[in-house]
Every structure is written in C-alpha cells, then in structure tokens.
Amino acid sequence: MNAQRRIEDDNERNLATPQSTSTSHAITPAADALPEDAALQCCFKYFFEYHFTSEFCSFFYKPEFQKRHREFPFLIVSIVALTSRYLSFMEAETYFDMTPCEVGVIYGKKARQMARDTSDSPTVWNIQANLILALSELLSGPGASVKHWMYLGTAIRMAQAMRLNKNFHQIHSLREQEARRRVFWACFLWDKLLASSMFKPCILTEQSIQIALPGTDAAFAYGEASRGLTLSTLATFAGPPSDVGITPYLIVTVYLWSKIADWQIGDNRLFDKDAPTDPQSNFQKHHATMRAWISVLPPWLQWSEKNYTVHRELSQERQFIILHLLHLSSMCVAHQAYLPHNKGPSMLLDTVDGAGLSLVHSDPALIAPCVVNAMATGEMIAWLMDNDPLAEQKLRSPWVGISLLSASAGLLWLRYNDSQHYNLSSNMAKQYLDYFGNLFEYWKSTWNVASQWLQILKGMEALYRVAYEGEITDDISRDEPFPDEPDESMGHEKKHQYYPRPGDGLPPVDPAAPLYTLLRDNTANAIHQNVAQRHWIWLQLAGTWPQSFSYELNPPSVLQDEEVSGLLS
Known part of the structure; x- marks a missing residue:
C-alpha cells in the first residue's frame, strides 16, 4: 500500500x-x-x-x-x-x-x-x-x-x-x-x-x-545519398545485398501483404461481384502480384538454413523471419474466406457471396493455397523452435502474431476436414497449432496482447468444435479473461478510456450466422468482448446453433458473469 x-x-x-x-x-x-x-x-x-x-x-x-x-x-x-x-x-x-x-x-x-x-x-x-x-x-x-x-x-x-x-x-x-x-x-x-x-x-x-x-x-x-529505390522499382534491383539490405524488401512485402489483408478486412467475399478465380478480380490481381514479388526475390533472401544463419549473424534474423511468414500468410489471410464448411450447421444455410457462390462452395484451387501455406508456416515455426534455443524471443513480433493467426484458420480447417485430399496430415496441423499456442503462452509473460491472440486462437477452435462435433464448452470464456476495465497494474489509466459497447461502437453479436461469419467476427471483435459477452455467445451456441436462437436473454451489456456462469453450470 x-x-x-x-x-x-x-x-x-x-x-x-x-x-x-x-x-x-x-x-x-x-x-x-x-x-x-x-x-x-x-x-x-x-x-x-x-x-x-x-x-x-x-x-x-x-x-x-x-x-x-x-x-x-x-x-x-x-x-x-x-x-x-x-x-x-x-x-x-x-x-x-x-x-x-x-x-x-x-x-x-x-x-x-x-x-x-x-x-x-x-x-x-x-x-x-x-x-x-x-x-x-x-x-x-x-x-x-x-x-x-x-x-x-x-x-x-x-x-x-x-x-x-x-x-x-x-x-x-x-x-x-x-x-x-x-x-x-x-x-x-x-x-x-x-x-x-x-x-x-x-x-x-x-x-x-x-x-x-x-x-x-x-x-x-x-x-x-539514397540509391532511389522505391516500392515499384525494388523488384528490378540486381546489385549485391550489401547495397540494399533487407529492410526495403520487408517494406514491399508488408505493402503487398496489406493489400490482400485489406480485401479480407473489408469482408469483400460478401460484396465482390467478380468470382475469386477470375483473373480480373481484385482477389486474383493482389495474389498474382505477391506471387510475382516472391518469385523475384534474390537468392540471399530465399528461405534456407544457410540464409537464416547468415541473417542471424547480421542480427537480422527477426526481419528475415517476418518477411517469410508474411509471404506464407499472404496466401492464407484472404483465402481462408473460401474454406468451405461442408459439415455441421453451416450446410443448413443458403447464404451466397457477392459473386453468387454458396458459402459452402468448394474449389481446390482456392483451398489448397491456404492449407498448404498454413502447413508451411507451421513447419517453419517448428523448425525454428527445434533448432534455435532463442527462437521464442526472436519470433516475438506483432507481425509474427498476426501471421500465425491467419495460418491457424487453414490448420484448423485441415483438422476438421478431409486433409488427405491435399496430402496433408491433420495430426501435423494439430501439432503446429500447439506450437502457436505455446508461443503465445510464452509471450504472455511480457506481452498482454499475446493473451488476446491466444484467446482468438482458442475461440476459433471452440467454434470448430461446436460446428463439427457439437461439443459445447465454456473453457474459452474462463481462460485469461480480458479486463472490462483497464488494468492499473499495467500502467493504464481508468479515466478517459473509450471501450466499444453493444449499440455504441461494437457490432452486434449474431450467432445465427454461418461459421464463416462467426470465425471472422471472432478474430475481428474478440478484443472488444468482455467475459459476460463471451459466456453469452457460448450459451447461445448450446441452443441448437444456428437455427434456434433466442434473444430473450439479457443482452451482454447487462448480463453479469455470475448469472451466465450459473446458467452454464
């Protein structure tokens, strides 16, 4: 005191x-x-x-x-x-x-x-x-x-x-x-x-x-003086590595990655009139640009144990890791919108996207890039964790965190769907998800935001379990709850804080929706949901989701943790 x-x-x-x-x-x-x-x-x-x-x-x-x-x-x-x-x-x-x-x-x-x-x-x-x-x-x-x-x-x-x-x-x-x-x-x-x-x-x-x-x-x-390389001209640079360094390549990668991420952020699957396989669609154009960029990377920037060692000696290994995780993530972050959920309650819905495709439409050309690159992400993380004793520290970056979350979508889909069709192992997908969770657990000691990432990961998995196996659990609500008020112990003031609330900046919770929408909302809004709201979601899921939802319960803004816990028990 x-x-x-x-x-x-x-x-x-x-x-x-x-x-x-x-x-x-x-x-x-x-x-x-x-x-x-x-x-x-x-x-x-x-x-x-x-x-x-x-x-x-x-x-x-x-x-x-x-x-x-x-x-x-x-x-x-x-x-x-x-x-x-x-x-x-x-x-x-x-x-x-x-x-x-x-x-x-x-x-x-x-x-x-x-x-x-x-x-x-x-x-x-x-x-x-x-x-x-x-x-x-x-x-x-x-x-x-x-x-x-x-x-x-x-x-x-x-x-x-x-x-x-x-x-x-x-x-x-x-x-x-x-x-x-x-x-x-x-x-x-x-x-x-x-x-x-x-x-x-x-x-x-x-x-x-x-x-x-x-x-x-x-x-x-x-x-x-500057060499004058820009976002549009770096791909043509043919000089030695010492003349340019890794940072410009990372910036261009982030720029191209963000254009793909923006497509997902805008929920463009539901609005784009062009089919994702149409070469003239923004979806295809952005991914084609990223693939072209990856193809022109110089040999010293290709992923290999030798190159990793070189960048580690130059104290650039974190940038090198981020660069390659973003390359892999770019093929997951938007493609995950086209992962079909052909089992569970989503099949009962007839929702279509902006191009007229059903949300359960299955196209291997759209599925394979996501799941293959998600597995490659897991393989890279596993290799680093197994071969570098300081990997947990070197991987600790916000860019790594969001890359792992985008890869998690593909890994979870593999776990609950026909992974053999893509010659991939659902058991390996589970192991890679465990690696991701372990990283977030390790980072929690210094980064509170890692608790949020872990919560999002667990929320995604819980939604899959509900949809595919009918397993209802409130574990997701009980683990590492986010504070409804800022934590003074972490240096945050309780005054003058803006917190979105239902009806005041926070999108309404609509569990009566396809799994596609719930997974996206889990990622987009998880940091804004307090414990009572998350309990409420799982309570709703327990009621024959998604066909028989009742909004007669008290809304999340007034429902207390104790009330919901009692209902669940």
Missing part, C-alpha cells in the same frame, strides 16, 4: 511539474523526470535488441541519439515505458528502485501525458515517440483499449504535416534526410500492422508516397 501511494504521489508530482518549450523540442520536463543514465542504457539495450530494427526501421542514428537523447524527453520516456516489461526484478530495483510493473505504471502515464502535451507539435522526435508509445500500448493489451490506434494516428498526421512522404527536405544533411525517410516508413509499417490487427482501413496509400525506401545501415552511418 505504501509503495502504491509513493508511486501515485511521485507520478502526480512529476506530471504537475511546469514544462517549458523550446525551438528544438516540445517539452523540457523537470530534471527528475528522466531516469539516470545507467537506467536509460539498460532500457536502450532492450529497445535496440527487440524493436529498433524490426518494428521501427532503425529510424535514428544511434551515436547521435546517444549523444543528444536527454534533449527529447518524450522519446526517452516512451522507450522506458515500452521496455519496462523486459526489465528483470533486479534491474528494476537497481536502476529505478521499483518493480518492473511500477516502472511501466509511472513512465506509461508520463508518456501519455507528454503525448497530449505535444499533440500539436510535429517533430521527427515526437513522431518517433508516438510510434513507440503506440507499440507499448498495443503490447499492454488492456481489453478493448484503442489508445495505440490514437497514438499511431497522431504520428501519421505529424508525418503528413511535415511532408515526410515527399522529397522536400534537401536543406538537411543526407543523414537527416535518411532519418526522415525511415521515420515515414516506420509510420507506413505501423499503419499496415494496426489496421490489419484491428480490422480497420489503412490511412497511408502508396499514391501519396514520393520518397525512396531506406538504405543500408552502413550508408546511413556514412551519410551517403
């Missing part, structure tokens, strides 16, 4: 400290607002190891950052808030005289306050800070909080205000121009990531981008 009171008192004092402005940065807090250098170096170590390259395009020059970091307190505080989850208890006690959780509470609140104070002050450093804070909020995963989406939006608007997507920055040094390009591309990547994970439309489009892709870290350090 005393420790908690001390934290709150210190936090109020720090947040209440008057802050002045200067021309070089938006906030100059009191001297005691930032940790000592030893504490900062500990946090920087984790930031550079886990996030700097794979999530943020190495968006500042390290020596300059180390020299000037105290000039940019918002950036520093955001890094501390993000990396507090990796601190050991000894490190937190030694450097902060707190527990890791307490560090996250205090510096998370400071970072959010600084984000509010600088929201009308677009600078490169403030953009970087907002991106880092967005990641911190995403990983904290407090129920249905959308703060990470808000901070990303602020970063993107700042980047647009500064026209970082244009070549209008020649007054700056070549190194500063490269840093600005990298900041914009970090915004671009995060726009695609959060849009896909939240089933939202992207903000940034390729039509507005008129800058080159990032150069190599060596060129960045030497202050060399």
